[in-house]
Amino acid sequence: MSLIAITEVRKSFGPNEVLKGINLDVEPGEVIAIIGKSGSGKSTLLRCINGLETISDGSISVAGAQLLDDEAHLKALRLKVGMIFQQFNLFPHLTVGGNVMLSQMVVKKTAKPEAEDMARKMLERVGLSQKFDAYPDQLSGGQQQRVAIARALAMQPIALLCDEITSALDPELVAEVLAVVRELAAEGMTLLMVTHEMKFARDVCSRVVFMHQGRVHEMGRPEEVFATPQTPELKQFLGVH
Amino acid sequence: MIEFTIWDILRNLLLATRWTILLSLVSFVGGGLVGLVLLFLRISKRKWLRALAKYYIELFQGTPLLMQLFIAFFGLGLFGIDVPAWLAAGLALILWSAAFLGEIWRGCVEAIAKGQWEASASLAMGRLQQMRYVILPQAMRIAVPPTVGFSVQVIKGTALTSIIGFVELSKAGTVVTNATFQPFTVYGLVALIYFALCWPLSKSSQILERKLNVAHRNH
Amino acid sequence: MNYQFEFGWLVEYYPQIVKGIAITIQLIAVGAVAGIALGTVCAWVRALGPAWAKPVVAAYVELIRNTPFLIQLFFIFFGLPSLGLKLSELQAANIAMVVNLGAYSSEIIRAGIQATPKGQFEAGASLAMTPFETFRHVVLIPSLERIWPALSSQVVIVMLGSAVVSQIAAEDLTFAANFIQSRTFRAFEAYMVSTAVYLLLAILLRQVLGTVGWLIFPRRAAR
Numbered sequence: 001m002s003l004i005a006i007t008e009v010r011k012s013f014g015p016n017e018v019l020k021g022i023n024l025d026v027e028p029g030e031v032i033a034i035i036g037k038s039g040s041g042k043s044t045l046l047r048c049i050n051g052l053e054t055i056s057d058g059s060i061s062v063a064g065a066q067l068l069d070d071e072a073h074l075k076a077l078r079l080k081v082g083m084i085f086q087q088f089n090l091f092p093h094l095t096v097g098g099n100v101m102l103s104q105m106v107v108k109k110t111a112k113p114e115a116e117d118m119a120r121k122m123l124e125r126v127g128l129s130q131k132f133d134a135y136p137d138q139l140s141g142g143q144q145q146r147v148a149i150a151r152a153l154a155m156q157p158i159a160l161l162c163d164e165i166t167s168a169l170d171p172e173l174v175a176e177v178l179a180v181v182r183e184l185a186a187e188g189m190t191l192l193m194v195t196h197e198m199k200f201a202r203d204v205c206s207r208v209v210f211m212h213q214g215r216v217h218e219m220g221r222p223e224e225v226f227a228t229p230q231t232p233e234l235k236q237f238l239g240v241h
Numbered sequence: 242m243i244e245f246t247i248w249d250i251l252r253n254l255l256l257a258t259r260w261t262i263l264l265s266l267v268s269f270v271g272g273g274l275v276g277l278v279l280l281f282l283r284i285s286k287r288k289w290l291r292a293l294a295k296y297y298i299e300l301f302q303g304t305p306l307l308m309q310l311f312i313a314f315f316g317l318g319l320f321g322i323d324v325p326a327w328l329a330a331g332l333a334l335i336l337w338s339a340a341f342l343g344e345i346w347r348g349c350v351e352a353i354a355k356g357q358w359e360a361s362a363s364l365a366m367g368r369l370q371q372m373r374y375v376i377l378p379q380a381m382r383i384a385v386p387p388t389v390g391f392s393v394q395v396i397k398g399t400a401l402t403s404i405i406g407f408v409e410l411s412k413a414g415t416v417v418t419n420a421t422f423q424p425f426t427v428y429g430l431v432a433l434i435y436f437a438l439c440w441p442l443s444k445s446s447q448i449l450e451r452k453l454n455v456a457h458r459n460h
Numbered sequence: 461m462n463y464q465f466e467f468g469w470l471v472e473y474y475p476q477i478v479k480g481i482a483i484t485i486q487l488i489a490v491g492a493v494a495g496i497a498l499g500t501v502c503a504w505v506r507a508l509g510p511a512w513a514k515p516v517v518a519a520y521v522e523l524i525r526n527t528p529f530l531i532q533l534f535f536i537f538f539g540l541p542s543l544g545l546k547l548s549e550l551q552a553a554n555i556a557m558v559v560n561l562g563a564y565s566s567e568i569i570r571a572g573i574q575a576t577p578k579g580q581f582e583a584g585a586s587l588a589m590t591p592f593e594t595f596r597h598v599v600l601i602p603s604l605e606r607i608w609p610a611l612s613s614q615v616v617i618v619m620l621g622s623a624v625v626s627q628i629a630a631e632d633l634t635f636a637a638n639f640i641q642s643r644t645f646r647a648f649e650a651y652m653v654s655t656a657v658y659l660l661l662a663i664l665l666r667q668v669l670g671t672v673g674w675l676i677f678p679r680r681a682a683r
Contacts, residue, residue, distance in 0.1 A: 052359050071367050078365035089360035093378045103364035106374055148360075155364060303616075303662040305623035307634060308655040315647040319463045393526065400528035404627060411530055424538035432527045432535060439526035 003028045003190055004049065004081075004159060009058035011044055018044050020214040021058070026159070031191045033201035033222070036211035037237060042194045045211070046161050049192070050081045063158055075107070082152030086164040088144040090136040090151070096123065097132040100151045108155070115154075122150035126180050142173030146180055153184075160184070162193035198238075202226050210234050245421045251430060257413030258434055264409060265396045265438075267331050272338025272395070279343030284350055286368070294343065301340035307401050309333045314405045330402035338395055345391060349384040350376060386453060390446035393439045400435070410434060469644045470653070473636075480636030481657060483550070487632060488619040488665065490554050495561025495618070496611065500600070502566035507573045508595055517566070524563035530624045532556050537628045553625035553632075561618045568610050572603035605677040612669040616662050623658070633657060 002025035011019040018041045026032060034042045047053045049060055051067055051074045060067040065077045091099050100119035104110040110118070123129045126146040136144055145165055152160060162181065166174045178200050185191055185204050195201055201208055201222060208225040210218040212233045218225065229235045282294035301309065313336075314329035353376050361375040403412035414431040418424045470477075505517045524532065536559075537552035547555065576599050584594030604611070626635035637654035641647040 050363055052362060074362075075365045075367065078363060081363075083360075083363035085356060085360060085363075087354075087356050089354075089356035091357065091360070091375055091379075093382070102374055103361070103366055106370050107365045107367075151364070300659065303620075303659045304655045305620040305634070305658055307623040308637075308651055308658060311637075311651040312648065312655060315641075315651060319648055397526075397528040400530045401624065403530070404624070411528065411534075414531070414534070418538065423542075424534070425540070425542040428531055428535040428539045432523070432531050435527045435531060436523060440522060443522070443526055 002026055003030075003063055004192070005059075005061050006045075006049070007059050009045070009048060009060060010056045011041075011048060011053060012056050018214050019048070019055075022214075022216055024209065024216060024219075026190060026192065028158075028190055029188045030207060031185045031189075031205045032193070032207045032209060033205040034192065034194045034209045034211060035196075035198070035201065035237070036217075040211040041214040042211045043163055046083075046163050046192060046194050049161055050078050050083050052083075079107070079155065080157055081159045081161055082155055082157035083161045084145070084148050084152055084163065084165045086168050088136075088141070088148045088168070090144055090147055092136050094135075095132070096128065096134050096136065096139070096147050099136070099147060100154045103151075104154055118154050119150070122154045123147070125153065125183075126150045127176075140173060141169045142176045145169065145177045149177075149180055149184075159190040159192065162191060162195070164194050164196065166195070166197060198226070210237065212237075245417075245423070247426065247430075250417055250421060250423070250427055253417050254410060254413050254427075254430055254434060257408060258410050258438075260407070260409040261396065261399050261411075262438070264327070264330060264334065264399045264402065264407070265392070268334035268338050268399065269392055269395050271331070271335035272342055275335060275339035276342030276346060279339055280346045280350065281372075283343060283347045298340045298344050301337050302344070306333070306337050306398055307404060309337055310401055310405050326402065326405050326407040329405055330399070330407045334395065334398060334402070337398065338391075341391055341394065342388065345387045346380070346384055349380040349387075352383060353379050383453060386446045386450035389442055389449060393442050393446075396438050396442075397435065463648075465649060466646055467649055467653070469640060469646055469649075473640045473644070476636040476639055477633070477654070477657070480631060480633035480654075481661070483631055483635075484619070484622060484633045484661065487553055487557055487622050487625065487630075488615070491557030491561050491618055491622070492615050494558040496565050496569075496615075498558060498562030499565025499569050500604075502562060503569035503573055504595060506566065506570050508591060521563045521566055524560055525567070529556065529560055529621050530627065532560060533624060533628060549625075549628050549630040552628060553622070553630040556625070557618060557622060560621070561615065564614050564618070565611055568607050568614060569603065571610075572605075572607035573599060575606055576603055601677065605673070608669075608673040608677070612666060612673070615669060616665055619665055620658060620662060 004024075004026035006022055006024040009019055009022040010017065022045055034045065036042045044053060048055050049062070049067075051069070054069050055067070062077055062080045065080055066073060067077055068074075091102065094102060097116065097119050100122055101112070101115040104115040104118060105112060120129060120132065123132060126149055128143060128146055128150065131139060131143065131147070136147070139147065165181075166177055169177065174197070178197065181191065181193070182200075182204055193205075205222050208220065208222045209216055210225065210233075218229065218231050218234045225234070226238065229238055229240060279294045279297065282290045283298070285291055310329060310333045313333040314324055314326070317324040317329060317332070357375055357379065358371060361371040366374070399409055400411040403409060403415065406412070408416075410431060414427050418427045421427060502517045502521065505513045506521075509517075533552065533556040536556050537547060537549070540547065580598055580602075581591075581594055584598045585591075589597065622632060623634040625632050626638055629635065633654050637650045641650040644650065
């Protein structure tokens with residue numbers, strides 16, 4: 001069975017239908033890049049997967065946890081999928097360590113020493129163990145984003161959703177964040193990323209999903225999708241003529 | 242006729258000021274507690290709870306405090322309770338303060354970036370946990386200046402309780418005026434005492450606000 | 461509770477209520493127009509005016525903002541006659557409203573002026589306008605537009621605060637309610653009715669202020 005099963009998902013904002021029946025199955029360990037123009041629905045799809053948007057129709061399940069709009073189901077689902085945001089969204093009133101420990105303690109009821117151990121381990125993993133006591137506003141954008149990754153990892157999710165996680169970064173800071181993601185991929189983490197980093201998608205991902213006007217327009221292994229795009233829309237998007 | 246010195250007048254007024262301060266404290270603390278409940282209703286996921294809080298706030302902000310005092314005073318009497326002025330005064334001021342504090346705090350909660358809600362939700366926190374650990378700690382920081390500022394309105398609001406017969410600073414002013422026939426001096430002194438209570442709060446609210454703005458700019 | 465509500469007195473006493481409403485409306489009309497005018501002058505003084513006048517205006521604003529309206533009213537009505545300034549109830553009430561709203565609105569308007577981009581003053585100066593001309597023609601209207609919602613809320617607050625003028629026997633809506641309850645002993649009903657009227661007046665006043673803003677700020681009208 002697939003790890004993430006997305007079946008006939010539709011989503012409307014008022015009269016405007018942004019997802020028009022999405023089907024996508026993700027196997028464990030897959031790294032999927034979702035590409036497409038802005039407004040194609042790719043971010044909305046990602047946000048639906050962990051319930052930040054309620055879907056209008058269809059179903060989503062992650063490792064057997066069904067997406068339903070009540071707090072208990074949402075919690076079960078969100079314990080399985082972590083999410084990284086474009087704007088980092090670190091908690092400014094907590095230290096880096098506090099950010100990574102908070103939800104272990106309040107959601108999973110992990111005791112403080114264990115939560116701290118886990119936080120230090122995860123920060124080590126993203127190369128920021130020395131920043132444990134710093135506050136988010138003392139860090140660069142790239143460092144903040146790596147803390148956000150550590151924060152999500154500390155919940156031990158089985159999949160991570162990455163929503164344009166390098167788009168808000170200065171160009172020279174993009175590489176350090178992508179390096180962390182690359183490592184996660186190598187370790188077998190299941191990843192779904194909305195991204196504009198085509199080179200990264202080509203090098204790291206196992207599958208590329210091209211979305212257009214609320215539908216999965218084309219999908220395949222990166223070498224196929226990038227080398228021989230089938231549809232005119234994807235050709236235009238990639239700038240291939 | 243007995244001669245009243247300024248000192249006699251001032252002493253009487255200051256004695257009554259105790260009640261102004263006490264009533265202000267009770268109203269502010271009580272209003273804060275009810276206001277907190279209103280805040281939670283106002284940002285609840287349930288539509289009817291939000292509407293309930295909204296209408297409460299509009300009612301109390303859209304009618305004179307004096308009318309609210311009258312209704313508390315005469316309305317409680319309908320239940321056959323012999324209503325002492327302090328009870329009606331305290332009750333009305335608590336309900337009135339709650340409406341304003343609830344609305345001020347809602348503004349502060351809504352000023353917290355949407356990403357904070359989303360990030361904490363994606364970490365599987367429930368709504369109360371999000372409030373308790375992520376939103377309120379941040380909202381409280383920005384809520385301090387306007388909350389301190391509102392305490393000035395509460396102190397000034399207590400003056401109206403003199404009208405339903407609660408003896409505090411304003412009522413004492415009227416009583417002393419009637420005894421001394423020196424309204425200019427007495428009401429001047431009353432005003433100065435209010436000023437001495439309110440101005441430090443107004444000023445600290447301004448200073449706190451400025452500090453917060455500076456802190457924000459540094460982020 | 462075996463209390464029987466009784467609103468029959470409305471038939472006999474509604475003229476009192478109508479008269480009270482008229483006076484309350486008159487008070488806030490004068491208070492709003494003259495108060496905002498006074499507030500604008502004070503805001504100008506504090507932001508751009510002569511140095512000697514700034515502390516005077518600051519003292520006025522702080523004094524009013526940190527004392528209860530009731531005491532301001534008593535001071536004007538009962539206190540000032542000992543200086544030889546005898547005022548009628550309605551005159552005293554009107555003056556108190558203007559003085560009160562003047563102080564509050566000056567602070568609000570000043571915030572609007574301070575939020576004006578510096579380039580606006582420089583542009584005015586570069587077109588050979590005097591500082592006052594720049595203020596009058598370039599800065600003032602956008603500043604008012606910026607703070608109009610806050611100013612509108614303050615006008616509503618002052619209107620609701622006007623209920624206390626009944627305490628110097630100015631015959632406003634609250635005075636009417638007091639009068640009726642003393643005649644009919646229907647205190648609760650009398651105050652319920654007048655509270656409802658105040659609520660309606662507050663809603664109406666907000667609409668009126670919204671329309672006024674829409675009319676005096678041309679950019680908003682063009683939108």
